[in-house]
Structures are given as structure tokens and as C-alpha cells.
Amino acid sequence: MLAGRQKRAGQLGQARSNRVRTAADVARRQRFATGNVARLRSDSHPLTNAAENDALHAYESRSKAAFDKIEPVLKEIAQYQHDNNFVVKAQELGRLLLSLELPSHLLENTWIAPLDMGKLYAWCVFETFQLFADEFYSEKPLAQKSDAGFQGFIESCGFHTLDFSPCADGRLAHTISYVLRLPYKGVRRKSYAGAMFDVEDSLQKWVEVEHKRLSESIPNSASEPTRYLKAAVYHYSSSLPDQEGCAAHGSDAVKAAEGAMSRLLAFQQGVQNSFCCGASIDLMLIGIDTDNDVIRIHCPDTNGNPDGENYIDAQEVYDATRHANPGDSERVISELIAQKNPAISSEFNKGLVKFMARLLFNNISQIDYVRNYFNGCYSDIGHQERFIGMGIGFEEVQLRNLTYFAYLKTVEQNAIDVDVGIMIFTGLNIKRGLPAPVVIRYDYHGNVPGARARAVAKVECLQQAMMARFPQQTQQGLIQTMLVVRDCSADNSIEVVGGSTQPGEVGGRH
Template sequence: MMRTARRAAPRWSFDWQPWAVAGSLGAAPAVDPWQGGMASAATHPLAEPQLSAALAQRAERIRAAFAEVGPAIERVATAGYGSDAAARAALAGIGDVSALGPLAGDWKRPVDWVARQAELVIAVFARLVAEGAERSAMLDGEPAEVVMRRFGFHAVDIATCADGRMAGLLDYVLRVPRVIVAARRSYAGALFPVAEAVSAWERTELRRLRNGKEPVGNTRFLKMGVYHFSSRDPSHEGCAAHGSDDRKAAGLLLERLEAFAAAIDRHYGDAANVAILLAGHDTDTDSLRVHVPDASGRMDIDRFVCARYLHDATAGMTREEAKEHIREEVAACMGVAADDAATEGMRWFCGYLLKNNVAQVAAVRALYGEGYPDAGHDERLIVLGDPIDDVQLRNLAFQAQGQSVEERAGDLAVGVRILGERLSAEGLAVPVLVVRSFDPAIPGDEQDAEAASLRMRAAVARMFPLGNGPRVHAVAAVRATGGGPLRFVHADSAGGAGRGPCGCGGHRA
């Protein structure tokens, strides 16, 4: 479906400075973080050395946290702790011990250390979520939401693939403040249900209408879809849901985006004025393709601007020259003049994403050369239910989002196959975190979320019974919609329904 630009975007001056680093991600280092292995990328005019160094440090802390799990379980399993409490005390510094089943047993009921290992992986993830990684909500000294309105958008809803190699999309690949992302949900092949996306749009617009902060129709809602591909091994390491066929991945996702826009128009007419945008993520290099819409809003899977090309093309320029080059490339791809007022908002947003991604390409090259050493999967766990974006890192978690196991059975099966191939060879189980969100302002919603998480965990156990394929071990949790720590749910904390945290039924950790 053709989308038309219905209003001229305002003109403004914006320096495209990166969002600031704050909180537990780490302050800017006192010494040059680009010495040694990262020195070569410091010369690129669009590199953001302080931000890239802070992100690299955060990544190492996350990897180190998960690296503690195996040795910690081995110490506790072999040390002969005489009581459950003593064993828990020994693991208290690793993760939330309330996630763990029994840590002491006897010859009749020995401890299931494989289950405990999976639970500890989930506990480490929960600890990282609780620690968080605060981000500044500022862009170039102004609130990010204000800048986004200058781009012509009041909300960005992103659909991505469930593949764990995209688990660092927001912080690393796009480098956007999370305050501008109204929602980010993952599906196999990024193929989001159109009806679900329409409902999410309706909720967002209703809140905006009721808040009355700005005239309705002054800015647009942007639905963005991001597929992924592999430049190193395109026939095998691309999107599994599309058989590693990049054109199929891009084409089918574009069809979903156009169907979403058509559905909004049919129900609400031109006044809804939504925008759509397609992008591709190379999981080997973290580079981005942005399928820039033409002047009428139409996109083509064969027409895009590539950040890898921009990185090389702008390497010898000044920073201002590099930014101007990106603006010109985006305008040329769109088929309009570089100062076309009608398309300015979308052009500047596309340029902003590409500029940010050039900095990530520079960071990856500085650390790893042309791309990551591992082209394949190395996820630690599967997150099932509602999305969690607080902890961002490539290959961290496979995301299978939905309101029931049946709804996301296909996505979950793909994730179990991917993680199971590696973990089963090591004699380990696939950790599955079932998380449901609740609205603290709605009476009873927390209890409903608890019951739903337990039902989903029980459904996972039925879908992957012991002795039939990779071992799968699920843990249930709930979380407030506004963020904050995860709270693990056990059978007796939600009316006694469901199974115990280790899957054996009935006890409380």
C-alpha cells in the first residue's frame, strides 16, 4: 500500500549528538578508552568513543556474570553443604536465590543440579534486570521526546525477530534512548500479528488523547520493522524463520508493515496518519540497512542506505562533512532534494539511525575486525511472555513474546532447538523465563499476572516433556509494567495452582 506524506515537516537545526551515558552503565572513563585494540576506530569522525567504551564495558560485565554460573553450581554441588540455607548463602552473590529449587537432598530425593543451573542462569538475568542500565533521555541537550516531535513522530513501535543476536538492538545497533520507544516486541522472522499491532496503536493513541499534551494529528506514530541477515554466511546464518533468505525476510516484513498501515486507514481514515519504516540488521557486523521511503512513503526491499557503506565513505571526512554526506545519501535514496521540506522529518530520523549505527560499526571493527568472531547463536536463555529490554547484549536471550504458549509455540520451538543443540551437548537444560507484566494501578492485575505466568510455565512443561528432545526448564516471574525488578512466582504464592520452581511440583523455594 502506498503511504503519502500529508504535511510538511518543520525545519530545524540539530547536531545529532549521541545520547548520554548515565547510571550503572558507567560514567565516561577518565582515560582514553580507545587505546590499544580500539585505537583504529577513534579516527572515524562519527565514532563515539566514550559511549562505545562504556557499552563494551557493560557487555563484559554481563558476560562475566553468566560465566560465574557454572563454577558456582559446581562448588555448591561438590562442597557437601549440610543444609539448604547454607547452600543458598553460598550462591547469594550470584543471583536471586528465591528462583532456586531445593539445594539440599538425600539419596531418595537428590538435588537436580541441572535444573538448579538453569534457574541460576535466570537468577543472574534477573539480577542484571534489577541493576538496570539507566540511560539519559536527552539528545543534544534536549529531551529526546522533544527532538522526536521535531522529526515528526510521537511514538516508535519496533517489531524485531526473536533471534538472540538482535538482543542488543536498542542500545548497541540503534543507540537510541529507550524513552522514544513506545514498544519493542519480538516474533519469529519479525512477523508481528497485524491485529495485535493495531491494538497496541489504539492503546498508545488513547493515552495520548486522554493526556492532551499536544494536538492530535500534529505528529505521527511510527511502526518500524527490523529483519536480520548474515553477510558472512548468508545461506546458513540468516533468519531461520525465513530459511536464511534475506529477500523473503525483508519482503514479508514489508508486507506486514503495509498491512498494518492499511488496517489503520480502513478503521480510522487519513487522520490517523501513521508512518512505517523497514530496516535490516546484519548480525555479523551490527551494520544497519535503512529502507528509506520515497516521497510518497513507499519502500522497496532493493532500495536502502547501508551503514557499512557510509562508514567507509565518510572515514576521511570531518564530522560535519560526514553528517552532511549521510543527509545527502538519504535524500538521494528517497528521490528528493536534500532540503525537501515535506519529507524532512523521516529523512532526519533515517539519518539519525544511520549516523548512530556508523558509530557501532566503528566499535565492532575496532574490537573484532570486520565483524564478530561468532556468526551463530550463543544465547543464555529464552524469555517467553512479555519483553524485557533492560539488559541489552548480542546473543543474550531468545525472545518469544505473546500472551500464551500456544500463541508463540512456533517461536518457542525454534528457540529451544537453537539453544538445545548447544546446551544438550553439555548436559544442560534450556532455561526459559516466563514473565508476565502487570499494571499496579489495576486492582487484581498482579494476581492475574501471577496465575498467567504459572499457566504458561505448566504449558512449557507439557510442550517439552522430559526424555523427549532437549531438556527445558522454565521459571515463572512477574514484573510491573513501568519496570523494576522481576519477582519469581511459585505455586503457593498464586493460589496453589501450577508446579514448583524446579518443575517437580508443590514446594516453595
């Protein structure tokens, strides 16, 4: 059943190669991949958590398989659409192969009008996403035993809050749980195209966090000398740097790093200018090679801010600690960081170095994850997202290339994030006549009166704005939507409140 998706990936790759790849690019990629495969045959790194890797891979594989079998199964179902007992046959196949009860309103009357396969496809993606989210909140497949001590660890590094903004690209959606191996509940994650995060949004979060520290001593008392850490995560592709880097920065890694850095500095300046009396935050700039998940962390300069040109690469750390004793790992990695930049050894940066060492240590497991399960380089080095997630929320999406995020409150204010998403899905789906499935989402706090009703109004409003921004695709049924809300105070799963694939809804061919 996966053959269709792989074939599709191959076709997409072929289409791209006709357009942008040169023979030199392909040769370079082959050399790159061959080198990794050769290294792969050796044993795993002594610092790698093999059991965690196995569990993460099992979760990733089965979650993605559920999405990837939709297209081949629907192709099979399509063959029977003119049969007398089509609805019965389609339901049988849906139950057997997708574990889904297909919607009768999309299966009936196929003797009059052709089956709306695009809408049925989107419905299956949405239903699969709902099952995926339900499992995430009920079974907690990514929870780790070590999560409980995480807040104590970050406070020992001098921080009380971690606020990360990766690029919205789906190839970074697993940044927290996989690439950096941090507990998703312990890190605020808000994704933006090009990691160009909303400074005002972060400022608002900072005020909220500091207020809670003052009034409730949560997560710790305001008298503790800890700081708010804001990190931006950009990305690049080492094998195809000019084609598979960050779409929002024209595939230019330097521009991606500079763009993210400019937002970090603006946020820091914003905090200092708005709240004097020594108020400040710490900054971190991280790059991810989306081919193999190797990170680079920019070293702090003498002011403690990330140095755009000086960074430590996790592959160097991986190689240098190849025979390290796990008990010495933190010291060895800290020494490597200090060698890289003497400015870093000052007392001022001690906590930051400790945190950097932890991230580099954790990334060693992820480097082996890609080496062991993907031959050292993902086969889908480009976009292969299964749907767009738009709005506020999506804590449950911690997997690579599953979702393109557009974190926004209004389509108009974050139009670039939405446009990049539709551009990506034009290449993945729309060009082939398949719709872009868009999950429109708004999380709310159920303890605030009227919050759910406002969240529902918000997703309806976002849906209208999407239809207005992309009228042609909407008219042709090439953008399909599902509207969901979630009470994030109750730790419940998502609640579906509407969408274009529901009976009698707009957003498709009629």
C-alpha cells in the same frame, strides 16, 4: 572461569561446521574477518562516541560474564557431590565465584540421589537474571543524558511514537540501545520470530496512542501533524548467509525483508481501513548484519513506503564520512541518502530522511564498537543466548545474544516463536543434557485493580501450556522455568512468583 563458555562455544561451532559449513564458507569467513581486522587498526571514526562505547562495553562484558561463569563453577562444584561436607563446600564456591547463595533444597540428599545439576544450572541462570534486572531498574546503566530531548527530536522528524519490531533472535536484542543508539524508554519494542509482528497488537497500540493524544495530549496533541512510525527489523549474516541468517525465514535475507515488509503493509492497510479520515502511519524497514551490526535502511519510495530493493548501507555512510566534520554530519548523511534515491528528496519525506540520517549516524558508533572490541566481527556470529524470555515485558534485556524473545500472550497463538526458541536451545543446551532456562514473564499496570493477580494467573497458565507443548523435555527436566511479573507503571524490578526450580515444584526429575 570464562574458558568453559569459550570452549563450549568452540564445541558448538565445531558441531555446526560438521553439519553445514563447507570449506568455501570457512575461507569466506576468514577473508571477511581478516579484512575487518586490517581496517580495525586505523583510528576510530570521527563521528564515533568513544566514551559511550566504553560504557556500553563495560556493561555488556560484566553482565554476560555473570552468566558465563555459571557452567564452569557448577562443574567444579559437581566434583564434591559425594563428599561429607558437600553442602558447605558448594555454598562456599557459590558465594565466592558466583556471588549466589545456592538453594539448599537442590544441594541436600546427594548421598541418596545424584545432584540435579540441570536444575541447579537453571536456578543459577534465573538468580543471575534477577540480579541483572535489579541492577537495570535501580542503577539505570543504559540511561543517557540525551534521553530527555529525544521526544522533541522525533517530533522534529514528524513522529510522535516509535514502535519497533525486531526479530526475536537474541542477536537483535541490543537493537535499540546499541545498534541504533536510541533511548530504550523512547521506543516501543516488541520482538517476533522473523520480525513477523502481530498486526492486531500494533493496531491496538496505535488506537491507544492516538486516544491518549486526543484526550491527554500525551506525548503530544492530536492537532500536531505528527505520525506513528512502525519499523520492522530483519537480519542476515554477511559471512555465513546460508547458515547464520534468520531461522524463521530459512536464512534467506530476501525472504526476511519481504516477510517483514508484508506485515508493515498489512498494519498500514489495517489502520487506513479501520480509521478513515486520512489516518495513516509511516513505515520503516531496517536490516542488520548480525556479524558486525552494520545496518541497512530501506529508502522510501514515491509513496513514502520502504523500497524492498533500494537501501542505504551504514558501511557506505561510514566510509563516506570518514573525514567528515561532526558538525556537518547530519547534512552530509542526508545528502548521501538523497543521492541514493532522488524520490527521497521530496518535502513529504523530509522528516523521515532526518530520522534515517540520525540512525545511520548512531550506527557509526556501533560499527566502531564491533571493530574495536570484537575485531570487526563477533566471535559468536551464531546463537549463544543464555535463556529464553517468554511473555510480555523484558525491557531490561538490551544486550546481544543474552535472550531469545518470545513475545506472546498465549503459547498456542505464537507457537512458532516458542518452537524456534526451543529449537535454538536444543542446539545450545538440550543436546548436551543442560535444560533450556525459560523466564516466563508478564508485565502489568499496577494502577489497574486486580492486574497483578491476573498477571500471576497468566504466567502460571503459560507455564502449563509450555509443559503441555513439550511434555518429553519437561518430564526429563530439560525445560526449566521461572515465573516473574512486573509492575511497569511503578518502574520497579521484577517479582518472582514461582517456577520449576522452586522447592517442591514440577518441571524436573524427581
